[in-house]
Amino acid sequence: MTLQGTSLIGQQAVTGDQAIIRAIDPSTGEALAPDYPGLDRDAVARACELAGAAFEAYRETSLEARAAFLEAIAAEIEALGEPLIERAMAETGLPRARLEGERGRTCGQLRLFAAVVRAGEWLDVRIDPALPERQPMPRVDLRQRHVALGPVAVFGASNFPLAFSVAGGDTASSLAAGCPVVVKAHSAHPGTSELVGRAVQKAVAGCGLPEGVFSLLFGAGREVGQALVADPRIQAVGFTGSRAGGLALQQTAQNRPQPIPVYAEMSSINPVFLLPEALEARATELAEGFVGSLNMGAGQFCTNPGLVIGVKGEALDAFVAAAGEAVKGSAAQTMLTPGIHAAYADGVGALAGEAREIARGPVGEGPHQCQTALFATRGADFLRDEALQAEVFGASALVVECADLDEMHRVAHHLEGQLTATLQLDDGDLDAARALLPVLERKAGRVLANGWPTGVEVCHAMVHGGPFPATSDARSTSVGSAAIQRFLRPVCYQNLPAGLLPEALQDDNPLKVSRLVDGKRE
Amino acid sequence: MTLQGTSLIGQQAVTGDQAIIRAIDPSTGEALAPDYPGLDRDAVARACELAGAAFEAYRETSLEARAAFLEAIAAEIEALGEPLIERAMAETGLPRARLEGERGRTCGQLRLFAAVVRAGEWLDVRIDPALPERQPMPRVDLRQRHVALGPVAVFGASNFPLAFSVAGGDTASSLAAGCPVVVKAHSAHPGTSELVGRAVQKAVAGCGLPEGVFSLLFGAGREVGQALVADPRIQAVGFTGSRAGGLALQQTAQNRPQPIPVYAEMSSINPVFLLPEALEARATELAEGFVGSLNMGAGQFCTNPGLVIGVKGEALDAFVAAAGEAVKGSAAQTMLTPGIHAAYADGVGALAGEAREIARGPVGEGPHQCQTALFATRGADFLRDEALQAEVFGASALVVECADLDEMHRVAHHLEGQLTATLQLDDGDLDAARALLPVLERKAGRVLANGWPTGVEVCHAMVHGGPFPATSDARSTSVGSAAIQRFLRPVCYQNLPAGLLPEALQDDNPLKVSRLVDGKRE
Known part of the structure; x- marks a missing residue:
């Protein structure tokens, strides 16, 4: 099929006469x-x-x-x-x-x-x-x-x-x-x-x-x-x-x-919470999984993990070091448009002014390529500075180093609405996870454990949504x-003659759909 | 219990210090x-x-x-x-x-x-x-x-x-x-x-x-x-x-x-469509049912029937005459507040300027009483004059006399969103009703046949809602x-350990709720 440069209005191809794309x-x-x-x-x-x-x-x-x-x-x-x-x-x-x-x-x-x-x-x-x-x-x-x-x-x-x-x-x-x-x-x-x-x-x-x-x-x-x-x-x-x-x-x-x-x-920055036991047990593995998710599609996913939260200490240091290494080894990827690349560069530049740079990926050879970027900040600073929650669309993330689990909680509370929130946890983290879960449920449309937010299954139980500003609804x-x-609304029919009832509502259930009859599922 | 004139904030009774109600x-x-x-x-x-x-x-x-x-x-x-x-x-x-x-x-x-x-x-x-x-x-x-x-x-x-x-x-x-x-x-x-x-x-x-x-x-x-x-x-x-x-x-x-x-x-004026056979068969009975609904609660129901639409002719004349008689026999009723009564009087006054007065109820003996009001207008005028669709909160209604069923259709199309739409129909009206139904479904949250819109059953299938301006949603x-x-929103849980899952989502379904498993109702 040869492209014709036309809009399609119903079955017609229509050539516009306004500014050209x-x-x-x-x-x-x-x-x-x-x-x-x-x-x-x-x-x-x-x-x-x-x-x-x-x-x-x-x-x-x-x-x-x-x-x-x-x-x-x-x-x-x-x-x-x-x-x-x-x-x-x-x-x-x-x-x-x-x-x-x-x-x-x-x-x-x-x-x-x-x-x-x-x-x-x-x-x-x-x-x-x-x-x-x-x-x-x-x-x-x-x-x-x-x-x-x-x-x-x-x-x-x-x-x-x-x-x-x-x-x-x-x-x-x-x-x-x-x-x-x-x-x-x-x-x-x-x-x-x-x-x-x-x-x-x-x-x-x-x-x-x-x-x-x-x-x-x-x-x-x-x-x-x-x-x-x-x-x-x-x-x-x-x-x-x-x-x-x-x-x-x-x-x-x-x-x-x-x-x-x-x-x-x-808009969503998809926080990932590294709980202590999981972090202790597999800092390097988590760092690699994280950077893999961060780089998917040049970071241009709505569910890209742009925020990682852990309690400071040796294990988090090890995570940050390994993630930094992975970032340095992340090949530059072409971004979707020159405009998106420019906005990414601006966003990374702004973060660089607010947070500590951990690592950047290599400079690419082509135009409009992202250099994966990783920054870190202290929990107290994150709580103070709203700008650190701004989404940078592309492969850029911020690690928040919390003083303790209490501060991690406060960071969770402080977050805007999100599409996803992720818990990295081991058996010993269950209590900490249980304490965080109610906060995360209020912040995000999807809560996941021991995975990464990129990759959104198209199924019946999926929620790709969440509180404002992740979505408007x-x-x-x-x-x-x-x-x-x-895209639906309910309509009630009262005492309609059988001959006027929509098929879905007829007594003999010709569409064989599940029905709530007198409040009971049939 | 003696009234104390206080607000209740949690378990406390709190006396305000602002303007008095x-x-x-x-x-x-x-x-x-x-x-x-x-x-x-x-x-x-x-x-x-x-x-x-x-x-x-x-x-x-x-x-x-x-x-x-x-x-x-x-x-x-x-x-x-x-x-x-x-x-x-x-x-x-x-x-x-x-x-x-x-x-x-x-x-x-x-x-x-x-x-x-x-x-x-x-x-x-x-x-x-x-x-x-x-x-x-x-x-x-x-x-x-x-x-x-x-x-x-x-x-x-x-x-x-x-x-x-x-x-x-x-x-x-x-x-x-x-x-x-x-x-x-x-x-x-x-x-x-x-x-x-x-x-x-x-x-x-x-x-x-x-x-x-x-x-x-x-x-x-x-x-x-x-x-x-x-x-x-x-x-x-x-x-x-x-x-x-x-x-x-x-x-x-x-x-x-x-x-x-x-x-x-x-805001809703709850149109009632009098289809020809029903009107022919029982104009007087319909008129009495209508005025009974109109007067319920001094007309102060959201589902009060404020608009009646029929095809002009002897049967509609008989309906209007009988309704007029019933209105004249409608006892004055006290309205909810002086303000509501004043707004009602204004609304009736405005209608009187736009439409033909059929009848008014008797003047009441007390203050703030409504005199039931009935007006009529031609379909063509209704289509021209948006003001005729304004809700008058209280016992006031407008009969729209259409030239034919086509005009009745145009009137239906022309309506704003409504809580209800009612069809008065007999067996011979089924085709006319079938033609109107798709329009009414788009205009109203509840479509009813051979009843009156006042009286809203509290049950599972009820819809008390409808397109703007009946409701905002x-x-x-x-x-x-x-x-x-x-007042609910969905949350998705991905790979959560069993110990963290909310009861509603646990494998053995402890709450015994209906579930959609892999898209199939269980």
């Missing part, structure tokens, strides 16, 4: 053809109008039809073959294996949501049958299901050009919920976005769905995204990116005549099957 | 003793500090302990006996039978939430067991449960002095979720609030819970409420009241350094067991 190969600094001219506000409105028009039919597609559509998207993405991987490599500087893995994850995610749609747990069916004889008042027949919120605006993320972009987790969960999607492509990987967008477009046509179920918009700057979130047809927003970007969208969403929910995954997850719940 | 008997216009001096910001902060301090212990009380606490509150409210009903009658002008019924509902609601807590569906337990042999990567062990958000600010509502006030639905569902509650009492019924507050306070002590689990604050004006929502310890807000009030709290919540969710139930309900979900 041009992809840059971050490993060479060279621009990649073709140009992607941005759309104007009228084109954004057209996409939203189509999405609005498609909503009624799409939200009531059968579970099977919707699941088949999600599977068709996965098949169409796979059918793109090698050109997708090559274009993504050129646009992101990410290695082949990572992108092949990410493609697998993206398609697996679409197929998981197909299974989720078929299983129907998301309908949250509740039936309270009529009690005509109840005293002092009879009870009417009441039935509840969940329905789709409406068209969703999805913002592609820079750091997952496939799994959190055009057909990524936000898109898959919106479509699964019955919501048409209008994607604002991330300007860092327009070609990858166009390829995947055309795959989705093909699946829409192949499944005979209304064209407005999916559109893909390009736009330099913020205008297209802001217009999209402000459009009255849009009913929810999915976003992964910076804190400033997420908060700006949140503001726009709140200032609409009808405010809408924004699910923004924004701690009640949700953007990874895993529960992500579908973000 | 004085209850008024709306049936006489006379002030009722005692005075309730408002609190200052420091006192608000103290209540929040106590709530924050209580949170950790309270959120991890056993299911049984928490359920017993909710039941203890119900028992303490019942033990207040006759003085509670008498004070509530004096403060609200509502009749004894209504208040006795409301007390029953309030206590029933607390006991329902006790059962909900014990059943544990709200934990939404999900377990994805480790798959160490999976290729290309093993899967770790992942488990999810829901945990309490944190202390909740609850605002008492004027129109349900028991069921949506100090120990009403928001309080019951917050406490059930494991969240301490700080109530801002509604200034219209301070004595009722103090009595119920002391009952809750007694239950807290009796159950040996930390005192900060419950506080009750008085304050004239908006300062106490705004300070409460802005307090960093508060993590969510429950509110039932006006659109302006709800939006002001929403703004404060969004402007915090850490934004928090606000569940505001605000269409994803939620404020009545029924699903209301607990507003």
Whole structure:
């Protein structure tokens, strides 16, 4: 497929006439053809109008039809073959294996949501049958299901050009919920976005769905995204990116005549707590595991471990020394964009002014490469200086040396909201872990033991979310099957004649879904 | 129990030193003793500090302990006996039978939430067991449960002095979720609030819970409420009241350094669609049912039917004539407060300027009494004039006479978000109802057939919510067991040693809760 540099509005390819986006190969600094001219506000409105028009039919597609559509998207993405991987490599500087893995994850995610749609747990069916004889008042027949919120605006993320972009987790969960999607492509990987967008477009046509179920918009700057979130047809927003970007969208969403929910995954430094026995027993092993996690994807994961907390002493010194050595041996990696590299350099520079430098990785040979960075500070200083909690997006971490376990506790309490919190612990650390756990549960969406936060399983129990500023809505997850719940709302039906009841709520349970009948699970 | 005019901060009775609230008997216009001096910001902060301090212990009380606490509150409210009903009658002008019924509902609601807590569906337990042999990567062990958000600010509502006030639905569902509650009492019924507050306070002590689990604050004006929502310890807000009030709290919540969710139930005119066959068959009966619903509680229900839509013709004329007669025969009723009565008079006056008056009820003999009001307008005018959708809180309704079913459809499309939408239908109306249903599902949280929207069953399938401006968050309900979900967030535990796992997530399922294991319901 030849890239055409167009947005996709329903089944149409539309060439914008606004400022041009041009992809840059971050490993060479060279621009990649073709140009992607941005759309104007009228084109954004057209996409939203189509999405609005498609909503009624799409939200009531059968579970099977919707699941088949999600599977068709996965098949169409796979059918793109090698050109997708090559274009993504050129646009992101990410290695082949990572992108092949990410493609697998993206398609697996679409197929998981197909299974989720078929299983129907998301309908949250509740039936309270009529009690005509109840005293002092009879009870009417009441039935509840969940329905789709409406068209969703999805913002592609820079750091997952496939799994959190055009057909990524936000898109898959919106479509699964019955919501048409209008994607604002991330300007860092327009070609990858166009390829995947055309795959989705093909699946829409192949499944005979209304064209407005999916559109893909390009736009330099913020205008297209802001217009999209402000459009009255849009009913929810999915976003992964910076804190400033997420908060700006949140503001726009709140200032609409009808405010809408924004699910923004924004900022997390993912603290790792090294408990004393574990640290004593395996400081070097922990240091190596830590730096391996820190360097994954050039540190450009939302769950990158940017903060390590331990009690000062010989064992922590050994950890820091070994981690420093591992950092020095960390090959420079190309970052996603020149802008991200520049922000990383600034962030590391700022940390260098606040904390003690332990080690830097070697200078790379190409442009836009990160030098892994490790800093240390005292617990007391961390508690004093909010700036030490600022996320540095990329392979940079700070070790906090606490005076004792009490100070470690205070550091935990002092943390902002996080996507993850990790405990490294041995059997002898159970009491210390038990004391920390309630604090960590309040700070993070996922608490893990003896692992590293990078690597987010796409499954039913996953929570990729967490208290502000990790996300704008701690009640949700953007990874895993529960992500579908973000795009649903409950509707109750009272005394509806059987002939009017949605299939999910009919007496004989034709969809064979799990139901809560009179409060009891069936 | 003698009323003392105090706020309750934890187990302490605190006399404020700010502007005084004085209850008024709306049936006489006379002030009722005692005075309730408002609190200052420091006192608000103290209540929040106590709530924050209580949170950790309270959120991890056993299911049984928490359920017993909710039941203890119900028992303490019942033990207040006759003085509670008498004070509530004096403060609200509502009749004894209504208040006795409301007390029953309030206590029933607390006991329902006790059962909900014990059943544990709200934990939404999900377990994805480790798959160490999976290729290309093993899967770790992942488990999810829901945990309490944190202390909740609850605002008492004027129109349900028991069921949506100090120990009403928001309080019951917050406490059930494991969240301490700080109530801002509604200034219209301070004595009722103090009595119920002391009952809750007694239950807290009796159950040996930390005192900060419950506080009750008085304050004239908006300062106490705004300070409460802005307090960093508060993590969510429950509110039932006006659109302006709800939006002001929403703004404060969004402007915090850490934004928090606000569940505001605000404004709804609860459209009723009279489908042709039903109207033809039973115009008079429908008119009587309608006016009965309109007059319930002097029209001061959130689900009061303020809009009736039919196709013009003889049958609709007969309905309007019969409804007009019923309105003329509607006894004047005392409204909740002088302010609410004044706003009602203003709203009716504004409607009189925009629409055709059909009938008014008789002038009452006491002060602050509503004269039921019925107006009519053409469908085309309704579509043109947004002002006709403004809620008039009280017994006032507008009949929209549509040219045909198509116009009825356009009227439905044109509506703002609603708590309820009602269909009056006969067998011959099924096709017309089927065509309207998808529109109504998008507009309302509850769709009902052949009933009236007043009367909200407290059960599992209820949705008392709906799209903006009916509520600030269409994803939620404020009545029924699903209301607990507003105050919870998911946490995922990865590879936690068995000894650290919360009870809800342990292998042998000691809480015997329903679980989703590998996506399958167990």
